Amino acid sequence: MGVTLDDKLVVALSSRALFDFEEENRLFDEQGDAAYTRLQLQRLDQPARAGVAFPLVRKLLAFNGDGQHRVEVVILSRNDPVSGLRVFRSAKAAGLQLERGVFTRGQPPWHYLKPLGAQLFLSAHAEDVGAALNAGFPAARVFSSSVVEADRHPGELRIAFDGDAVLFSDEAERVFQANGLDAFQNHERTHAARPLPAGPFKPLLVALQRLQAAAAEAVPIRLRTALVTARSAPAHERAIRTLMDWGIAIDEAMFLGGLSKGPFLREFGPDFFFDDQITHCESAALAAPTGHVAAGVTNLR
Known part of the structure; x- marks a missing residue:
């Protein structure tokens, strides 16, 4: 039997929802894709800071703490695959066990919510969130300026x-x-x-x-x-x-x-x-x- 996520809580989110890539995103807006990719490659071994959805993801993954795979978190990002390397390295450095990701280099990624069977999509990109909602998926645009306190209510x-x-x-x-x-x-x-x-x-x-x-x-x-x-x-x-x-x-x-x-x-x-x-x-x-x-x-x- 093939691998399936049918019995999992599947959460898909963009790189900017999980990690603080606001500085990198400003460079993208000012200088474009190539400059953004170069900066991410230069910072490949520099773990990114926690983003808005980081506490949510960390606690959701804690439901897998006894070895049972109940929650699957997938990166669904407009980033290029090279920038995706930094995302996975940052996740590993933070102790987040992420195994799956889709990187579309600027193209709308929300189409992949259907084969994933996602129950939540979080992104900083309003257009992708709107399209996901219209397709029937729970989705929200993260407020990147949100107060984040990763250690509140640890249990x-x-x-x-x-x-x-x-x-x-x-x-x-x-x-x-x-x-x-x-x-x-x-x-x-x-x-x-x-x-x-x-x-x-x-x-x-x-x-x-x-x-x-x-x-x-x-x-x-x-x-x-x-x-x-x-x-x-x-x-x-x-x-x-x-x-x-x-x-x-x-x-x-x-x-x-x-x-x-x-x-x-x-x-x-x-x-x-x-x-x-x-x-x-x-x-x-x-x-x-x-x-x-x-x-x-x-x-x-």
Whole structure:
């Protein structure tokens, strides 16, 4: 039987999502591909610094700690293959066991998400993220300026999600955008018992909970999840009922009624936070690694 990733949680991410290649990327923007490749080759034996998604990847790979291969992390990058050498060397120096990578030298790499069966794609390239979302894959553009604290909560993988247009569809958000807060609250009160349709990140949350159940007591790391939403009562009920209908249990829920999310995320301390609105991402990035999910009506403007 051939090798398969069908029973794994597969995470694909770009080189800039995993490592801090911002200086190298500026050179690429200023001088082009050849200069970028030369610099990466010159720094081949210089391990890159941790990037926005580094804590997330390190903790996900910890679910393989007992020798069972539950998580597969794949580099999916517009880098050239020579630059890919530095990525793998940097991963080895950081103690990350990465075995697979696709390097496309400037071409969109998101097409390879399908044969990988990826449940998450992280990239600093907005066009690739948008294409991946349109193809049905959970995907987010990393905020490269995010605060990264690699050593927080060493025994837990903490991930926080926005609700509408991330875990849930943008059905309710469309009502809010079209008719305002009162109409939104009335709509959600009326439909409280009807589960919201799934959003782009429901498959990831399901896969994460399946991973936690499979690992059980075998590894010393636990998953802790949070819903961090601008909803407030009475619209909170439909969100909770939807998760219950899906058979998903989250650990924390924050119904903030429009308050800035950053201070609350600073207290929760996630290894990654996903939101569909740029303003929330900007606030969140001051507290934690953050990814923008370019889905839903707010991203159609």
